[in-house]
Amino acid sequence: MGATKEHIHTETANEIAELAKVLAHPARVAILQYISKQDSCICNDLVDEIGLSQPTISQHLKVINEARLLKGTFHGKSICYCIDIDRFQELQEKFNSFFNKTKINCC
Amino acid sequence: MGATKEHIHTETANEIAELAKVLAHPARVAILQYISKQDSCICNDLVDEIGLSQPTISQHLKVINEARLLKGTFHGKSICYCIDIDRFQELQEKFNSFFNKTKINCC
DNA sequence: ATTTAATATCGTAATATTGCAATATAACAT
DNA sequence: ATGTTATATTGCAATATTACGATATTAAAT
Numbered sequence: 136m137g138a139t140k141e142h143i144h145t146e147t148a149n150e151i152a153e154l155a156k157v158l159a160h161p162a163r164v165a166i167l168q169y170i171s172k173q174d175s176c177i178c179n180d181l182v183d184e185i186g187l188s189q190p191t192i193s194q195h196l197k198v199i200n201e202a203r204l205l206k207g208t209f210h211g212k213s214i215c216y217c218i219d220i221d222r223f224q225e226l227q228e229k230f231n232s233f234f235n236k237t238k239i240n241c242c
Numbered sequence: 243m244g245a246t247k248e249h250i251h252t253e254t255a256n257e258i259a260e261l262a263k264v265l266a267h268p269a270r271v272a273i274l275q276y277i278s279k280q281d282s283c284i285c286n287d288l289v290d291e292i293g294l295s296q297p298t299i300s301q302h303l304k305v306i307n308e309a310r311l312l313k314g315t316f317h318g319k320s321i322c323y324c325i326d327i328d329r330f331q332e333l334q335e336k337f338n339s340f341f342n343k344t345k346i347n348c349c
Numbered sequence: 350a351t352t353t354a355a356t357a358t359c360g361t362a363a364t365a366t367t368g369c370a371a372t373a374t375a376a377c378a379t
Numbered sequence: 380a381t382g383t384t385a386t387a388t389t390g391c392a393a394t395a396t397t398a399c400g401a402t403a404t405t406a407a408a409t
Binding site for chain 2: 143144145147149157158160162218220223231233234
Binding site for chain 2: 392395396
């Protein structure tokens, strides 16, 4: 017991859940917001800005990155993270599709 | 260590994360989809439909309910769950607001 | 009153997530 | 080559989540 039984659910349900997990931690929401707020996309100010340790931030960035929401370009020794807008948009559309399909019926 | 440090984040970040958590499990996504699919909103067919035990479904319903996404009306000994459309809509709007505000800038 | 059916709660085991110190890696600067 | 700075990875402790059996609870049905 204890582990999510992914195999009993539909593709869609698993996908929505997986994408929602990225947003399911305030630090990751904050990271996305902060990256977008900078018009040039500065990076581990995130540690100072958000107030979590560097390893923790790095771990959250990994989760965001695994959802293909980040484009990192090396800029000297630092990395310039920025949001992959196309993918971000795609994510928004997937959520909206879920919401729209789901809200059709009911008492 | 171990626990999410909510206090260091903004209201908005915490709120989005909290709402995302509801959708961050495929069973809960599936429950929302199934409830909406039934034009009359039948209930613990969910146990048969989704393939998790009754206590597990009940627990997931609790999470959905705590996000104020359910309206339960008693119908004999069974409960007729249905989605609170207004709240569901509100949730969609909050997500869209986050997406729209966040996707403005970037490299 | 007893039985039956639907749902909720409790307790607990398995697993996942969060957070950080310590350490590794990579790239530039000297 | 060595030091410095930025980021990633590892290891581990604390906490949260998931799942379910066992047990309540509730309300209709007999």
